[in-house]
Amino acid sequence: MNPQELNDWLATARNWLQEQAPDYSGKARQGLTMDEDLALGRRWQALKSDAGYACITLPRQYDGGGGTEMQKILFEAEEKTWDLPNTYFGISLGMPVPMLLRYGSEAVKDELLPKAIRGEHIWCQLFSEPAAGSDLAALTLKATRDGDGWRLNGQKLWTSWAQYSDWGIIVTRSDPTVPKHAGLTYFYLDMKSEGVEVRTIRKLAGESEINEVFFNNVYVPDSQRMGEVGGGFKVAIETLMVERYAVSDEACGGISAERFIDIAARARIGSRPALEDGEVRRLLADTLVERQGLRSIHRRAMEAIAAGHEPGPEGAIRKLLIAKRRLLLGAAAMDLMGPDALLYDSSAAQSNDPVNAWIEAPPIRIAGGTDEILRNTIAEKVLRLPQDHRPDKGVPFNQL
Amino acid sequence: MSEHMEALVMIRDQGRRLLEQAATPERQRALLDQPGAFDRDLWDQVVELGWPGAGLAEAQGGLGLGWSAVAELHQLLGARAASLPLLQTCLAVDLLVQADADQARHSEALAAGAAIACVSLFGPGEPGLPERPLATLTDGLLSGSSTAVAFAAVADIALVYAWDSGAGSPVWVVLETSATGVARSTPNVIDNARAMAVLTFENAHCSVLSIKDPVAAARRLAAAAAVITAFEQIGGMETCLHDACDYARERRVFAQPIGAFQAIKHGLADIYADLEVARGCAIDALAKLENASPQLPAFAAAARIGATAAYEHAARENIQFHGGIGVTWESTEHFYFRRSRSLALEWGSLPYWRELLVDNAAMLTEGY
Numbered sequence: 001m002n003p004q005e006l007n008d009w010l011a012t013a014r015n016w017l018q019e020q021a022p023d024y025s026g027k028a029r030q031g032l033t034m035d036e037d038l039a040l041g042r043r044w045q046a047l048k049s050d051a052g053y054a055c056i057t058l059p060r061q062y063d064g065g066g067g068t069e070m071q072k073i074l075f076e077a078e079e080k081t082w083d084l085p086n087t088y089f090g091i092s093l094g095m096p097v098p099m100l101l102r103y104g105s106e107a108v109k110d111e112l113l114p115k116a117i118r119g120e121h122i123w124c125q126l127f128s129e130p131a132a133g134s135d136l137a138a139l140t141l142k143a144t145r146d147g148d149g150w151r152l153n154g155q156k157l158w159t160s161w162a163q164y165s166d167w168g169i170i171v172t173r174s175d176p177t178v179p180k181h182a183g184l185t186y187f188y189l190d191m192k193s194e195g196v197e198v199r200t201i202r203k204l205a206g207e208s209e210i211n212e213v214f215f216n217n218v219y220v221p222d223s224q225r226m227g228e229v230g231g232g233f234k235v236a237i238e239t240l241m242v243e244r245y246a247v248s249d250e251a252c253g254g255i256s257a258e259r260f261i262d263i264a265a266r267a268r269i270g271s272r273p274a275l276e277d278g279e280v281r282r283l284l285a286d287t288l289v290e291r292q293g294l295r296s297i298h299r300r301a302m303e304a305i306a307a308g309h310e311p312g313p314e315g316a317i318r319k320l321l322i323a324k325r326r327l328l329l330g331a332a333a334m335d336l337m338g339p340d341a342l343l344y345d346s347s348a349a350q351s352n353d354p355v356n357a358w359i360e361a362p363p364i365r366i367a368g369g370t371d372e373i374l375r376n377t378i379a380e381k382v383l384r385l386p387q388d389h390r391p392d393k394g395v396p397f398n399q400l
Numbered sequence: 401m402s403e404h405m406e407a408l409v410m411i412r413d414q415g416r417r418l419l420e421q422a423a424t425p426e427r428q429r430a431l432l433d434q435p436g437a438f439d440r441d442l443w444d445q446v447v448e449l450g451w452p453g454a455g456l457a458e459a460q461g462g463l464g465l466g467w468s469a470v471a472e473l474h475q476l477l478g479a480r481a482a483s484l485p486l487l488q489t490c491l492a493v494d495l496l497v498q499a500d501a502d503q504a505r506h507s508e509a510l511a512a513g514a515a516i517a518c519v520s521l522f523g524p525g526e527p528g529l530p531e532r533p534l535a536t537l538t539d540g541l542l543s544g545s546s547t548a549v550a551f552a553a554v555a556d557i558a559l560v561y562a563w564d565s566g567a568g569s570p571v572w573v574v575l576e577t578s579a580t581g582v583a584r585s586t587p588n589v590i591d592n593a594r595a596m597a598v599l600t601f602e603n604a605h606c607s608v609l610s611i612k613d614p615v616a617a618a619r620r621l622a623a624a625a626a627v628i629t630a631f632e633q634i635g636g637m638e639t640c641l642h643d644a645c646d647y648a649r650e651r652r653v654f655a656q657p658i659g660a661f662q663a664i665k666h667g668l669a670d671i672y673a674d675l676e677v678a679r680g681c682a683i684d685a686l687a688k689l690e691n692a693s694p695q696l697p698a699f700a701a702a703a704r705i706g707a708t709a710a711y712e713h714a715a716r717e718n719i720q721f722h723g724g725i726g727v728t729w730e731s732t733e734h735f736y737f738r739r740s741r742s743l744a745l746e747w748g749s750l751p752y753w754r755e756l757l758v759d760n761a762a763m764l765t766e767g768y
Contacts, residue, residue, distance in 0.1 A: 258765070284761070288758070291764075386649065
């Protein structure tokens with residue numbers, strides 16, 4: 001697709017969103033329960049699929065869009081300007097579904113991919129455990145051979161949307177006698193299998209998408225193994241890398257710099273507008289500079305992808321910076337509002353309401369790579385610094 | 401590759417090799433020890449490579465490679481903590497061509513590297529552009545003084561932002577530093593390699609530049625200086641990050657390289673993040689400078705703030721990561737520590753630029 005065609009395509013997509021999105025966003029979502037909102041989200045997903053805007057990079061034969069990564073990025077950025085019920089499908093379509101496309105049999109893909117892409121099914125990603133988060137390879141959920149399949153026993157934790165999931169991808173420990181990275185095996189499984197128990201965890205604030213999932217002798221056929229026995233770590237890393245360029249809103253879902261300016265212009269410190277205060281202006285200047293730098297990085301990544309190149313490693317700083325910025329900016333805006341900001345309406349939009357922008361920010365700094373792990377990754381992969389002291393290396397897992 | 405790109409690659413690569421040979425730590429230490437010092441040999445060599453005219457239009461005797469060439473060359477200078485008045489040459493010619501044609505001889509000499517310019521713009525006792533500059537023009541004669549100005553110690557001509565006492569408004573004047581009534585002193589400064597001097601004027605003869613709006617010209621000049629300096633700052637912080645990472649891989653304590661400790665790794669990752677934010681701001685601001693965009697003020701301010709803050713962060717922490725060796729005269733790390741602070745002050749300091757950015761915040765998002 002040349003730049004002109006891409007522009008035309010985007011203009012058409014924009015018009016389509018203008019026509020369709022209002023019925024699925026903003027006012028249309030107000031006052032809905034999570035179940036109702038999810039039902040609306042499923043309809044939105046199906047509508048997008050019919051129009052070729054769902055999973056734009058996945059083949060049309062599975063009800064994907066059959067388009068390019070550039071189209072997907074542009075559409076998602078556009079879609080983010082609407083407040084749509086997409087969140088339930090973010091993980092499902094972001095990681096498990098592309099992995100099924102790579103590892104599933106033709107028959108399974110024909111059956112399951114359209115259902116996932118159209119929002120009829122949700123897939124979850126069963127990776128973290130109570131004692132395995134940043135250190136994924138420390139997981140202990142056991143997989144033992146049983147005839148043509150495997151029996152799973154143990155617990156997963158922080159599994160997003162497991163309470164709504166039909167299918168899941170899971171990493172298990174199939175051999176505890178070898179070093180930890182070598183003893184893992186990866187499967188997909190039916191979340192309605194006997195012995196799977198999902199318990200939703202209440203977060204400090206906001207809607208509860210996270211769960212603990214217990215596995216009590218759950219049977220998984222060997223045909224649902226993805227990758228080699230003992231090759232699960234490699235497939236897990238592949239899963240985390242599958243989305244080469246994740247589209248994220250520049251305010252990280254919180255309040256924008258412009259919203260902050262708006263609040264600061266109306267608040268007063270003594271007899272002056274808060275926007276004239278030096279401390280407020282300094283925070284604002286730092287926020288604008290950071291955003292400007294990230295805009296440039298994003299633009300250059302788009303240019304690289306459009307030219308068929310890999311984007312530079314500097315994209316790795318984005319989540320690290322914007323998650324922290326969201327927290328700081330939310331709290332600073334609350335300061336300017338004074339005691340009014342003590343009032344908490346959890347249904348207010350995070351992009352508009354500083355209270356929700358602040359109170360729901362901490363999980364973002366943890367999910368999908370903690371700030372600390374992101375810094376480690378930058379240090380080791382980009383700056384080529386040595387790994388931390390690793391006493392677990394080369395030692396059989398059951399001797400650690 | 402276009403003809404211009406080829407020419408740019410050539411002078412850049414020649415320049416890089418030259419700087420690697422010539423801008424040595426020994427040379428830098430000697431320069432730092434002597435107020436008003438200037439690396440004349442290095443300047444003569446880059447003049448031969450055509451650096452002074454690289455960014456200037458062909459009509460001004462330049463190679464027509466534009467601001468992006470000046471930016472690239474300053475990034476090379478910054479990386480070696482070398483100081484040459486390329487930016488000053490471009491800024492001076494930019495001002496002179498806005499004024500009347502009889503300034504052409506200055507432009508030609510500057511483009512050829514036969515003359516060196518300095519620019520006196522910022523005033524004492526404030527971080528930003530002075531409303532009333534210190535040097536005063538009365539009946540065509542200049543009196544008063546500049547602050548410490550980079551390359552004033554060796555400049556042949558000085559562009560001075562002055563106060564026109566007759567009109568009661570700022571004015572741009574140009575004068576030859578050899579003119580009667582011009583004196584210069586070279587005080588000890590934090591970075592003596594900048595060829596800094598204070599110029600004093602006593603009824604000095606000068607030419608008034610016929611620029612319609614001298615204040616607007618001053619703002620535009622400061623913006624251009626901010627953008628190009630941002631690339632010099634980026635070159636400097638890249639060296640700081642590179643040196644700190646090298647040291648973190650080599651230096652061992654408690655039987656392991658210090659780079660294996662997260663306190664060090666995370667500190668270096670944070671410098672990297674600041675560097676890439678600064679680079680992003682600078683790249684976008686350079687495009688606005690090249691296109692003479694009306695959005696330049698906000699983009700230049702973002703580039704100035706991003707690069708200044710990030711360079712100081714990198715230079716400061718680079719010394720810290722080097723431990724005791726980092727605080728010695730023998731180490732090279734103080735070159736960047738000095739330079740980061742000097743560049744932070746030479747073109748208006750951050751309190752001024754933050755004001756400019758916040759006042760023009762909406763400009764950043766026009767057309768985005």
